[in-house]
């Protein structure tokens with residue numbers, strides 16, 4: 124009989140992304156036999172990160188201070204805004220090292236079947252940013268699944284206005300998967316090969 128506290132730990136770990144039942148078991152058994160100081164350090168790091176990190180009120184990136192470093196860095200091109208689905212997509216694009224503009228995180232994609240409508244996403248916030256920031260181009264960098272396509276199409280229509288380019292990164296991202304699965308080279312090529320939507 125496995126002690127209840129170990130079962131509870133395995134269950135909690137198993138809910139994390141990328142950790143299946145076998146890994147959850149291995150990590151749990153490791154933790155309950157590790158130095159108690161090391162486990163405390165891990166627990167503290169988890170709590171501290173969770174307490175400090177929030178979403179940037181302007182762009183939706185994960186940050187310790189709002190507005191975030193992306194929004195306030197004067198070396199980044201304020202005319203370019205790359206629209207992504209989740210904060211993790213920013214990390215992928217940053218790793219590709221080719222983008223020097225700003226970001227906007229939608230927080231999901233339009234999916235009527237799952238009850239996600241445009242108003243549930245940070246689309247109105249992007250509209251507000253257009254009024255106060257010198258944005259000349261919106262680069263849509265969403266995944267290539269059906270919802271990603273529909274969301275890109277919706278944004279293209281909603282933001283169509285004189286003086287604003289709306290581009291979409293070139294295809295080449297894995298079908299049905301988000302940006303987080305694209306490697307750095309694919310991503311930088313997709314960004315360079317972006318095309319105007321119309």
Ligand SMILES: [Zn+2]
Pocket residue numbers: 179180181182183184190191192193194
């Ligand atoms: Zn920001």
